[in-house]
Amino acid sequence: MRPRSGRVLAGVCAALADRFGISRGLVRVAFVLFGLFGVGELVYLALWIMIPKAP
Template sequence: MASQLVRPRNGKVIAGVCAALAARFGISKTLVRLLFVIFGLVGAGEIAYIILWIVIPKSY
């Protein structure tokens, strides 16, 4: 499991938020993306994604 939460430069679809969360917690990127879609349909997934996009630094 990765020790830092950083957005990757490769393997991302939009901003790398789901890829960063999946790498940090050792779970599938597809599962994280699916959870964000479900959360977006029933809650505020888009707002959470944008906030995480701003907060999580990009890898160098």
């Protein structure tokens, strides 16, 4: 679930970090690196649609 607090944009990185128990900063850095190759943006958008918001 995408959190309503502690998020920067849509909460995708925060949701993934919470789910797998890793640092939110590490997940954000990974998305930036994947974005340099053109994959990160597409994955982020897909996850934004697929991961529901927290109540």
